Amino acid sequence: MNRKLIIYFSLLISITMFSQENRQSFSLQEAINFALENNRTAKNASRDIEAAEKQKWETTATGLPQISASVDYQNFLKQQVSLIPAEFFGGNPGEFSEVVFGTKQSVNATATITQKIFDGSYLVGLQSAKVYLQISKNAKEKTDLEVRKAVIEAYGNVLLAEESVNILNKNVETLEKNLFEIKKIYENGLEEEESVEQLQITLSGVESNLKNITRLKDLAYQMLNITLGLDINNPTFLTDSLENLTAEHMDLGLLEADETVENTIDYKIAENDKTSKELLLKLEKSKALPTLNTFINGGYSAFGDEFNFTSKDQKWFGSSLLGVTLNIPIFSSLGRSAATQRARINLDKSKDDLIETKQRLKLQIASAKSDYQFAIEDYQNKKQNLNLAERIEAKNQTKFFEGIGSSFELRQAQTQLYAAQQEFLQAMLDVVNNKAALETILNSVNN
Numbered sequence: 001m002n003r004k005l006i007i008y009f010s011l012l013i014s015i016t017m018f019s020q021e022n023r024q025s026f027s028l029q030e031a032i033n034f035a036l037e038n039n040r041t042a043k044n045a046s047r048d049i050e051a052a053e054k055q056k057w058e059t060t061a062t063g064l065p066q067i068s069a070s071v072d073y074q075n076f077l078k079q080q081v082s083l084i085p086a087e088f089f090g091g092n093p094g095e096f097s098e099v100v101f102g103t104k105q106s107v108n109a110t111a112t113i114t115q116k117i118f119d120g121s122y123l124v125g126l127q128s129a130k131v132y133l134q135i136s137k138n139a140k141e142k143t144d145l146e147v148r149k150a151v152i153e154a155y156g157n158v159l160l161a162e163e164s165v166n167i168l169n170k171n172v173e174t175l176e177k178n179l180f181e182i183k184k185i186y187e188n189g190l191e192e193e194e195s196v197e198q199l200q201i202t203l204s205g206v207e208s209n210l211k212n213i214t215r216l217k218d219l220a221y222q223m224l225n226i227t228l229g230l231d232i233n234n235p236t237f238l239t240d241s242l243e244n245l246t247a248e249h250m251d252l253g254l255l256e257a258d259e260t261v262e263n264t265i266d267y268k269i270a271e272n273d274k275t276s277k278e279l280l281l282k283l284e285k286s287k288a289l290p291t292l293n294t295f296i297n298g299g300y301s302a303f304g305d306e307f308n309f310t311s312k313d314q315k316w317f318g319s320s321l322l323g324v325t326l327n328i329p330i331f332s333s334l335g336r337s338a339a340t341q342r343a344r345i346n347l348d349k350s351k352d353d354l355i356e357t358k359q360r361l362k363l364q365i366a367s368a369k370s371d372y373q374f375a376i377e378d379y380q381n382k383k384q385n386l387n388l389a390e391r392i393e394a395k396n397q398t399k400f401f402e403g404i405g406s407s408f409e410l411r412q413a414q415t416q417l418y419a420a421q422q423e424f425l426q427a428m429l430d431v432v433n434n435k436a437a438l439e440t441i442l443n444s445v446n447n
Helices: 002-022 028-038 040-061 120-187 193-228 242-248 252-256 265-286 335-401 407-442
Strands: 024-026 066-075 082-085 096-099 105-118 236-238 291-304 317-327
Touching: 024 028, 028 040, 028 120, 028 193, 040 120, 120 193, 120 236, 120 242, 120 265, 120 335, 120 407, 193 236, 193 407, 242 407, 252 335, 252 407, 265 335, 335 407
Parallel strands: 024 236
Antiparallel strands: 066 105, 082 096, 105 291, 291 317
């Protein structure tokens, strides 16, 4: 029996230690840093940059010397017969002799080097590859900003749920104590049954809300894990508190931050789009320019009626060729002209989109600042309201148990207190989230 107990407790300790080892603790900043490296969307954005760098070299390489080689082996299963006038061989005029030219088998080995000398589309392609790389970098920056914002929101939702559960548990504990006391008073005939029923209704509502918030807390942890790039059921522990985060995110100086739209990531992305449309217009224009390429090749050929090409006595005949190719576009039935006009139309659209983006960002910045300022003011207001609600509830509870207050008045005060508690928690979260939203749109993240 003792041995079984020892084994049982050893397993229990091992499981507990394993659970603690796998549990990950994060402050908000640690969570942000972790997500920027492990969030799946952020990782894919980094891969897009790597792919853009490879594509840049891929485009560059097309203008560098290209070397190719080929080996051709031919075996005529039945050789072609040609007819030659017989008089060439001393025969009668008008008659033909059957002649087979060449050998039955042959091998040709050739190596070729090609080089672009001038190609307008290649030059545009090099510029486009650089722009594409910049687009990928801007997309990565945008993704990181959005991931940071998502982590702050998910982290805050977990803290909100945790605080709500703690407050509701305290409320349930207080209500159960009050209900126990009022039942004793009622049993002694000093209180009406309605008072007991009023408290039971209040307790039932708070317990139901507690169950719901507990379920939401589990979902909040799962959402945070997904945002961090962890397994959905990973045991995660948060080291920051909602109150401390709110204090850290009270920054009135941010309301005076520089509103230069050109520094925002959304403007940079819109500018990238305009630049890419300019390059597409250049590309269509370049198709009307001539292209000049050169090549040189060399090779060896061998012939025979039998497969003796591996023999050291086999004769190989060398050859080499140098060539230059000039292609001059002359007439495309106005196809190139239409393509150029279409590219110019798209460029004009992107210019208007850039102006629209600039105006929209100005409005979004102003709106985000307004929301952040309101969140700070609302937090201060909700904090005062909570203090008042606590005092009102305490007074009504005292009056009720002294017999000078009604159960209905107590229930009203309790309901008002519970609402003030949740509003205060939400106000704290709004301060954190609205600051994150303002920092995201301003692209002014200070870690």
